[in-house]
Amino acid sequence: MEHEPEFEKTRKNTHKRNKLMHLLISFTQPLQSFFKTIWKGASYGALFMTMLLIFSIGFDFHTGLGQIMDVILFLLIAVVSTLLTVKIGTWFIEHFKRLPSLLIASIGVSLAITIYTLDQFRQLENILPLSYLLIAVGIILGAMFGYPLSKGIKKPMSMIMLLFGVLATSAFSYWLFTPGLMNDRLSINVEPLSPVSDNPSEYGSFDVTTYTYGSGKDKQRPEFGEQVDIQTMSVNASSMIGEWSKEREWFWGFKDTNVPLNGRVWVPKGKGSFPLVLIVHGNHKMEDFSDEGYNYLGELLASRGFLTVSVDENFFNSSWSGGLAGDINGRAWLLLKHIEEMEKLSSQKDNPLFNKVNMDQIALIGHSRGGQAAILAAKFNDLDRYPNNGNMTFDFHYNIESVIALAPTDYQTLSDRKIEVDDVNYLLLQGSYDSDLSEFEGDRQYNGIDLTGRKEAMKAALYIDRANHGQFNTTWGENDTYFPFTLLLNKEPLLKGTEQRQIARTYVAGFLEATLHQNESYQPMFEDYRYALEWLPDTTYISKYEDPSYHIYSTFEEDVDVTTATSPYITIEANSLLQWYEGELEFRRDKERGTHGVFLKWDHSYSKNGTFKLNFKKALQDPFAYTMNSSLTFTAANLSDPSDQQPVDFTITASSDNGASASVKLSDVMQLQGVLPIQHTKTKYFEEGRYGEPTEPVLQTFNIPMQRFLEANNAFNPKKMNALTFEFNASEKGKVFIDQIGVNQGGLTKKGLPS
Template sequence: MMRLVRYCMGAAMFASACTPALKLTPSDAPTVLAHQVLEAADPGLPGPYEVLQLYYGSGTDKNRVEYRDSVAITTEPVDASKLVSLGGAADSRNEYWGFTPTEMPLNARVWYPKGDGPFPLVLVVHGNHSMRDFSDPGYDYLGELLASRGYILASVDENFINGARGENDARGWFLLKHLGEFEHFNEEEGNPFEGKVDMSNVALIGHSRGGEAVANAAAFNKLTHYPDDASLTFDFDFDIKGIVSIAPVDGQYLPTGRGVVVEDMSYLTFHGSHDGDVTSFHGLRIYDRLRFNDSADFRFKAAVYVYRANHGQWNSVWGSGDIGPRSARTLDLRGLIPQVDQRRFAEIYVSSFMEVVLKGRLEYLPIFRDHRVIGQWLPSTMYITRFETNAFRPLATFEEDIDVTRGTEDGVSLRGVSLSTWREATLMLRSSNRPTTSASQENQAVTLGWNNRIAGADTTRHRPAASYSVELGGRLAARWALGRQHSLEFMLGPTDSTPRARRDASQPAATSAQNDDGSGRGGAGRARGRDDLEMPAVDLSIQLEDAAGRTSSVVLSEYGAIRRPLETHVMRRSDQECQRCTAPWELILQTYSIPLSDFVEQNAALDLRQLSVIRFLFDRVHAGEVVVDQIGISELEPGFLSARVER
């Protein structure tokens, strides 16, 4: 809270000043991205196929010459009037486009490989933008790449509903109608796609509002009726294997007042820290709601936070102007990574996802477990990543109740020793522009703070290290048949707070003129934040203990970077930043995946079948604070571990 007060006070002081000095967290990319251990071919490079292109659509488009004069396949319009409301702008919009919501077109540009096929099908859809600055050409780089690698990619035109409100359900519905067209193309004699479309392997990609739309489409695909008006019936049921949300919104469509839940498919989402349009990583909420109901059918979900990426550079038409042509007047664009780098990241991750989900190329799985395995492929910036598979079995997710000592799995208990901070709470997003849908991650986690130093002038005096334990109880390890093939997984991220030193219980309590840390009047209850001092790196040990008291520990930093929140300033003026965002950073937790075999290598006597305690041991630095979530065990698909960065 004090950090936020200082942040906003500083903004007020400099409200009328020129653009402040550029503030970025120093990059650790030269160290973190120093490895290249994945031996598979670079998925971001073109494949062996010659790429062809065509357009399909109404053939009568008033504003789009490609959808009027260049269509190779003519499609019939659809009635979207129950999903699209144009409000007071209806007359002018209908005049501009030459049609109403009762007869909206199914237009798309398609990149496809030359060959007999059948080829997996990928649809991509843009988000909201000026309806006159057409967005669908902006994914040409993905179309060219994926078609060369043996996919059919169609970039769907939904420009005619851009600028509308409450239309994200329609965006998803349109994608399903396009899938229906491809089903017809595949069966129609003489059609350019006759027999070439693998309708059993389908994926959807969406950007911005389109990123929420693909989740809506995935949900609608399994429904029989439109949730907002059951007089509209659905009959889709396509074989959608995965969806990708690029810098998505979330919560703009809330059927029955609830967020859409995606079930039983793989998911990838990524977001830039310097997004000037969708200022928070809303894809994390879609990620958290996604459910895997069948533990036997392999699926996974992954999320990546890309430092210094923005919103528009994922689309080659939009570019750096996240809030329109005059963005440079309001947004501080100096810290952005180059557009070619941002697109390079998208090419690697989208292509890898499609290779795994649509082609079963499991050699690309390590990318999603630990991005460090492809450090030499990735653009030089910082990444925070998370993943989870359908095999994840939770021990503590912090969602069940208000008892901080009880875990998720029956019999699991939680215990803290010598912690300065121990509390469970909802994680927040930095965006404050829409409190009802933008301010919360809608996810609970535990915050743990420690300071092992004893207050006083002698800074060498320390008590035993603080710890936080997950106690399995009973015969859980035996019931789960834990062994070397399993991994311990959790999400963790440091905050920029540090609890003060512990008071020496043998000494009298501090007077009003003397604080517990020995400082004079006015000292804070927490150590100074990054505005005052360069804070030391956070690290800790992860320790396992079996029923016989045998222990084994590893150092967490050997499994991935542990970073405090990354400094993020999007607006040119600090006062505008403070009005728009609650903090100059977003707390994004990193997934750490530690094979249980690593603990056995440290102590061969450790009996995993009698594992009794998983302990977060705060013994590497004397003080710090971290947020932890999703503690559990997975038996990973072996492909995830086929490439690892050495400890």
């Protein structure tokens, strides 16, 4: 057989490759033509998305020049800066391009500006995916509209592209501007208990007069400027806060060395002095004044006999000129300076507050950072020197009876130590849909309140499903972040603003009635929220409570031995559980919560006999001994899977040394609520990075009267109790966290209320 010459084989192979190349080119020419047509539209789409982002910020950005000037300024910034940056970017990549340079520059500049803008506002921690999404949407929409504009609208492909462009734009706009989606919620019926007092959210018997006090020189607000009713002095706050910028000085017209004392006052008409209540806002845009957002509380409280002040601290808030370092300390200190000023005004005959203030009864209410400032003010009030600078002396020592915190922060310490206060009445309100403070930080504050028993005091917390951060303040409203980032929030599940403020009205007024007016008929609503349900909107509530009649013998803070309790006379055992361990309860994003307890998990497919048992080696002694009128108390949180919203149930069995035992099913006293899945944003894609887990464990206080055990078995003797067993036989599966096991010597039954 003759072999084919080598050069002939090479010639044939080359011919085949050329034919294949020509064939590929013929197939790809329409595609190349298509991309050449749409790239300009895609380029301008990316640029338009970037300009739109910058321009939209101008609608909620206050320079002090007025809203029209702000919008015009940001329009100029959006157009000029974006186009200028694109031109610069185009010049740099001209020699390296293969794709059209405008497209490369548009994408690069849009990404850089978008990432920088989102990072400055720190609204979402995972900003890169959001940046990529915005630019991708701009490119796609621009390409869809760019093709028909370049090729002519009558071509079939142009009509298809235009149709898809309109549909995609409509879908994206709908997604942005709709409130979001409602989370599935298992409807769990909780029967209200009969109220034992009148509705505290209703107006009282006092007519109300309003005043403002301030420097009389306020540059931004006439009510604290030339129209002020009572003129006050300014104070030097420079040692309490960080650097006061020139921009801040320009906006307000004063420095940190002469900060004004401004306040809105609601005064009950009538003779005699009235308890003093100060309300302080938190961090918001300083140009969007926050102090008037609590008018609804001021009017209500004054009508019920509390002289109420909404304190102005807007000049400590964040702004386009930056924030202030150490502002919590400044806010707390200024709050005490307002008390000092009210004491002076009440002693001066030439003003309408003369003899109106009862300085022996003072309460502080704070929202957000103001909530932390309120408890810090109570701490500063007891000190003679400033912990961060011992050269600065304090001389306050007022009788601050109560502190109320609305969705408070809890990130600041004193000399690296947690803020702790003894024997102050404390109320905490927090919403599950708080998209600003998504962790229940106030729970750490609650744990830092120590009730020593030296005087009567109580602390209570109410966790409110579907309440957000801002609606406690009418100025802040439903937006827990700034525009346009608020468009990403899932606001559909939220309570109405009037509903959320109805809860605040009820609990704030009721708490002050109980602690300042000493009206004990309001105390039960804090120990058991069901006494207030008739006055509250329909949602899920979880409450926690403690007073000096609570004596805890197992806090789980003592050691790592799961068989020991706080009392050396108690041993612990557990049987047939999937999990049994002690540890710290965490927030949604693994932050420390400051409380340890026991984690218990069971599944009847593994065993139906799971138990957790406390054995008393000797009879409990006073004040830990149970009596006929005392109650078993403990706190518990449902840690079950988020997909299972059913309440978890179990049985508690008490045994006495005469061999008798009695059992009470938890749900017969109060339900342990199911888990509450939360979705803060409209897409779960951003949830985990910004907000962490889809649920957050919240502790509920349970009180089971000894009378319930006696009804189950009258041979049982509470005074001779020798064992307490949690039997997980009522729910097929579940996981719970249990803490603070002890005895409640007061209890609702002792107050003559139904058990």
